Amino acid sequence: MQSVNKIILVGFVAAHPEVRETTNSEIIASFPLATNRLPKEGKTAPTDYHKIVAWNQIAEICRRHVVKGAALYIEGRVQNRTYQTDSGAKRYVTEIVVESLTVLSPKNDDNTPGIEPKDADGGSPKSASTGHLEKGLEESQPIVSEMLDKAQKTLYNLPPNSILNNCL
Amino acid sequence: MKSVNKVIMIGNLASDPEVRETRNKTKVANFRLATNRDWVSDDDPSKVKADFHNVVAWDKLAEVVGTHLSKGSGVYIEGRLQNRSYEATDQTRRYVTEIRLDVLNILTWKKHDDEDSPAEGKPTTGEGELSQ
Numbered sequence: 493m494q495s496v497n498k499i500i501l502v503g504f505v506a507a508h509p510e511v512r513e514t515t516n517s518e519i520i521a522s523f524p525l526a527t528n529r530l531p532k533e534g535k536t537a538p539t540d541y542h543k544i545v546a547w548n549q550i551a552e553i554c555r556r557h558v559v560k561g562a563a564l565y566i567e568g569r570v571q572n573r574t575y576q577t578d579s580g581a582k583r584y585v586t587e588i589v590v591e592s593l594t595v596l597s598p599k600n601d602d603n604t605p606g607i608e609p610k611d612a613d614g615g616s617p618k619s620a621s622t623g624h625l626e627k628g629l630e631e632s633q634p635i636v637s638e639m640l641d642k643a644q645k646t647l648y649n650l651p652p653n654s655i656l657n658n659c660l
Numbered sequence: 661m662k663s664v665n666k667v668i669m670i671g672n673l674a675s676d677p678e679v680r681e682t683r684n685k686t687k688v689a690n691f692r693l694a695t696n697r698d699w700v701s702d703d704d705p706s707k708v709k710a711d712f713h714n715v716v717a718w719d720k721l722a723e724v725v726g727t728h729l730s731k732g733s734g735v736y737i738e739g740r741l742q743n744r745s746y747e748a749t750d751q752t753r754r755y756v757t758e759i760r761l762d763v764l765n766i767l768t769w770k771k772h773d774d775e776d777s778p779a780e781g782k783p784t785t786g787e788g789e790l791s792q
Binding site for chain 2: 493494496497498499500501502503504526527528529540541542563565570571586588596597
């Protein structure tokens, strides 16, 4: 029987993506994504943090367009792997491998979230980084990467999120 | 903005379900679900790689899981991916990712069910499917 393994997530990027290269020069991007459960009466909604992993082309998109705080739509599959800790103990990791990704609301470097993109002026950096990235990527690359460089500088100066570190 | 957290899987049970009851009499069922990575098996079928997922079902669904599923059963499931942590015996914090079952659709029925009525005649979306 053919298996199906599909996951759909809409949530917020909880930390800036970490992009690495493997020994056979493949690119990997990984970052945590936060989704909220439905809140119970009188309580705040608990948050789930998912470990997201993207390879090659999608990793490249993550590097350019995904910043902390951005809202994302992700389709992918759930995968498990094990690794050995320094003390020799076996640890299990569950991660989501991205197959398709859409940025719903990029966080802008000037901290004005959710500015509506205008189709008419085409060259606007804000419109360039919304919607289906694969399509808009080529024409918007220089502007967006410049914008993200700025955003990265701002973000890396923020204090580390201790809650996140505990959760992942 | 509201979050979406939805998992859809078709696979086989890698273990018999374990049904327990909490202190407040709520039923919980746990089992492991295996899904094959089809892209691995394309070139060399002997090298099929499987992912094993922890699935947890509550209340009525836990009962259905306990009575109708066993190791090897084929199921379609919908649920959401959740994380929790606990303190291990060596005082370290362990993190568990599990799928909380929302919809269950049994694709292969147990042997004794087949004797009552032919498995083919049973709609897979019939009594096997319960949503919470």
